[in-house]
Amino acid sequence: LSWTPRPGLPLDTAAALLASGPDGEMLWLDVTHRPGQAPWVQLRGRYLLPPCKQRWHTCAAFLPQEGLLVCGDRRGSLILFPCSSSSECGAESTSIDNGGTDVVEDSSSESEPSCLLHKGALPLQSPVSVLFGLHGKTGVTSVTIHRSYIYSTGRDGVYRQLRLQEQQLEVLQKHRPCKGLQWIEELRFALDGDLLVLGFHADNFVVWSSRTGENIRCIPCGGGxxxxxxxxxxxxxxxxxxxxxxxxxxxxxxxxxxxxxxxxSLHGREITCVRRLGAVQVASHATFNVFVTGSEDTTACVLVLSENSRAAVPLARLSDHISSVRTLALAMGPGDEGLSALLFSAGGRAQIECYRLLCSGDTASESAVACQVTHVASHRLDKHWERKKNRHKLVKMNPETRYMSLSVVPGTSTKQLPTPWKFLAAACSDGSVRIFGLLEAAQKLVLVAESFHHQRCVLKVEAFLHTWAGGERHLLCSAATDGSVAFWDITGPIMDAVDALHQAEGEMQLLALAAPLVTIMAHSCGVNSLHIRETPEGRYLVASGSDDGSIHVCLLEVALGRGEAAAGTSLQVLERVSRPCAHAAHVTGIRVLRPDLLLSASVDQRLTLWNQRQGKLVPLSTTFFHVPDLAEMDCWEEVEAGGELRYYCVLCGQGLEMLCGTASSKPPPQEGPQ
Structure with a gap:
């Protein structure tokens, strides 16, 4: 038995009673309380639960606008039933049990048989959507409706957010509140916007706040x-x-x-990576910048930052990682009503998660921006290895492998490909460069190619696209702990992977990347920052920063054999500029703002603007920032109302900071950041 509020009826006098019986039959009864009289009971619907060993429901909630009823059962499944048609049948059945309901005023014992004797007049309805075993075998504990979204909890330590898509249940994302809280009973949405998670931790009843990320109440009671x-x-x-x-x-x-x-605080530990998603224009408000951050606390956070209020407000937290989040990558998509992008996050335990983000203006919310998160796919190398055939003959991958850097391969979702695959390059701590393919429609993230050329930890990767009149080539740059920077042509493996994935429907034999086209020893030790920018002449400026505080910039030109794409690709290094001891500590952020302008940031908490001219890097100005242990930097540019070009950068580490600067359009610049 379970009670649930009945939409459209007063809570103090009416409610819906759901009763599970033999053979998986569930009855929906409306119970109305009348002062001084026995309750009035009316049978409204009959439903058939999916077959399982423990075939009874545990919770339910109505979706009045869609005319649906969503239930959770003891097997951990979420089930969707129609209830609009049954309401009509129930109204007709009032004439059947009217004789019984008239007797209800005198005796409540006579109301039950009179109500259930004619239940055969109502059809036994089957589910329209089932997510079998969504919360494992321990069962679903609650179902809640909030702002047109469905939230379910279970004893698997996870609560999920779902939505209805053409009368089908679709899981958007899952959340794990805190370590050790395996028995989640219920969700409460507070008036101040906080989400409270109620459950049992060991022998205590716990109320956990999603806003502060801590237990606000712990009551000894003996457990669940x-x-x-x-x-x-x-x-x-x-x-x-x-x-x-x-x-x-x-x-x-x-x-x-x-x-x-x-x-x-935005995170419980230091912030390891940051990416700017874009800007959202809200009516009667200023422009809001949306960022994504990753942290050592195993979560990623989508947040909005306003220049006027100077406050960072979290929009969504992503808690699917089991270890630290080390790197992020974005693939922007068409957004008719706001910002739309694919977000890739990766880090420890060789784990990659992919999400679809949709941000739009929402004047009703505190942040003035709403963010919808949909989990698309995930990948872990240990699970990939377990699915291999004859794996006993292979050396198992290191479960402690970390993804150090991600880069989305541009230009791989064009009409030239038979299916809209997106490809992702990853730098790995086990010395490999790996290429993954994502098919968003099938929610598949597949490892397609790899190479162990570096034979040491690869710290950074950056993919770029070279186009010319005859076609395009997909190129990749990788940097390792020995200071080497390698350049790859991955066009062939990507095309081979597309053909193999299209024929094998998502499964394929792992490909091997060819040897790099060029390898440059740019630094004496690890490369912590890397950025590539195309020049107006069609060449590429590659800037890198190292652990030894040095900065290296090289100019590359892509050459094709007689203009034929199949003849192979070659790279020529036209110019190299190096600046030893540019900083007093690790250079963890670098950006080429213009062909003659470079921005670097270091653990020494200095942000330096450089001018590249006559084969030298000349410092223009230095600004001190307040974030200790700088981990990463992201930059973008905006044109102000007066036509002035401004450069923005966001820095992360033991905190988050955003700075704005201007530079003269005439080289060499005479003024630095303001």
Whole structure:
């Protein structure tokens, strides 16, 4: 038995009672309470639960606008039933049990048989959508409807966000509140926008706040497997539960909060990577910049930053990683109503997660921006290895492999390809450069090619596209801990992978990348930052920064054999510029702003603007920033209303900081960042 509020009826006098019986049959009864009289019961619908060993429901909620009923069962499945048609049948059945309902006023015992004797008049309806075993074998504990989204909880330590897509349940993302909270019972949406997760941790009842990321209440009660009820208000909070047959009551009066948060944290540990998603223009508001950050606390955060308020407001948290998030990559897509992009996040335990982000203006929310997150696909090397044939003959991959850097291969979703595959390059700590293919429609992320050319930890990768009148070539740059920078032509492997994936429907034999076209020893030790920019002449400036504080810039030209794409690709290094000891510590951020303008950032907390002329890097200005242990930098440019070009950069490490600067359009620049 379970109770659920009935849409359109007052909560204090009416509710829906769902009862599971033999052979998976579930009955929907409307129960109305009348003061001084017995309850009035009316049968509204009959439903058939999916077959399983423990065939009964555990929770339910109505979707009144769609005319649907969503249920969770003991097997951990989410089930969607139609209820609009059954409401009509139930209205007709009132004439059947009218004789019984008239007797209800005198005796409640006669109401039950009169209501259920004619249940055969109602059709036994089957589900329209089933997500079998979504929460594992421990069952679904609650289903909640909030802002047209469906939220489900289970005893697997996860709560999920879903939506309806053409009367089908679609999982958008899953969340794991905190370590050890395996028994999640319910979700509560507070008036201040906070999401409270109620559950049991060991032998305690826990209320966990998703906004602060901490337990706000912990009550000893003996653990789960008990009846309980929790209620909170500005004046007090009450928790009632049954323990050893006794009804226990916990009451706590509201107390003034002595602790005030001056500045809320974005992550629990240092921020390792940051990417700017774009800007959202909100009516009657200023422009908001949307960023994505990754951290050592195993989460990624989508946040909005306003220049006026100078406050960072989280929009969504992604908690699918089991280890630290080391790198991010974005593939922008067409956004008719806002920002749309594919987000790739990767890090420890050789894990990659892919999400579809859609950000748009929302004046009703606190942040003025709404972000919808849809989980697309994931990949882990250890699971990939377990699916291999004859794996006992192979050397197992290192489970501690980390992805150090990601880069989306541009130009791979064009009409030239038979299927809209997107490709992703990854730098790995086990010395390999790997290429992955993503088919978003099938939610598949497949490893297609790899190379162990570097034979040491690869720190950075950057993919770029070379186009000319006769076609295009996909090129890749990788940098390792020995200071070497290698350049690859990955056009052939990508085309071979597309053909193989199209024929094998998502499964293929792993390809090997050919040897690099050119390898440059740019530094004496590890390369921590890398950026490539195309010049107006069709050449490429490659800038890199190292652990030894040096900066290296080289100019490349792509040459094709007699203009034929199949004749092979060659790279020529036209010019090399090096600046030893450009910084006093690791150079962890570098960007080529213009062919003559370079920006670098270091752990020494200096942001330096350089002018490249006559084979030299000349410092123009230096700005000190406040973020310690700088991990990464991202830059973009914007044209102001007066036509002035401004450069923006965001820095992350032990914090997050955004700076703005201007530079003269006439080289060499005379003024640095302001």
């Amino acid at each position: 497997h008990r009846s309980w009820s929790y209620c909170s208000s500005p004046l007090a909070e009450v928790f009632a539960f049954i323990k050893s047959g006794d009804v226990m009551l916990y009451h706590r009066a509201a107390e003034p909060c002595e602790q005030q948060v001056l500045l809320p």
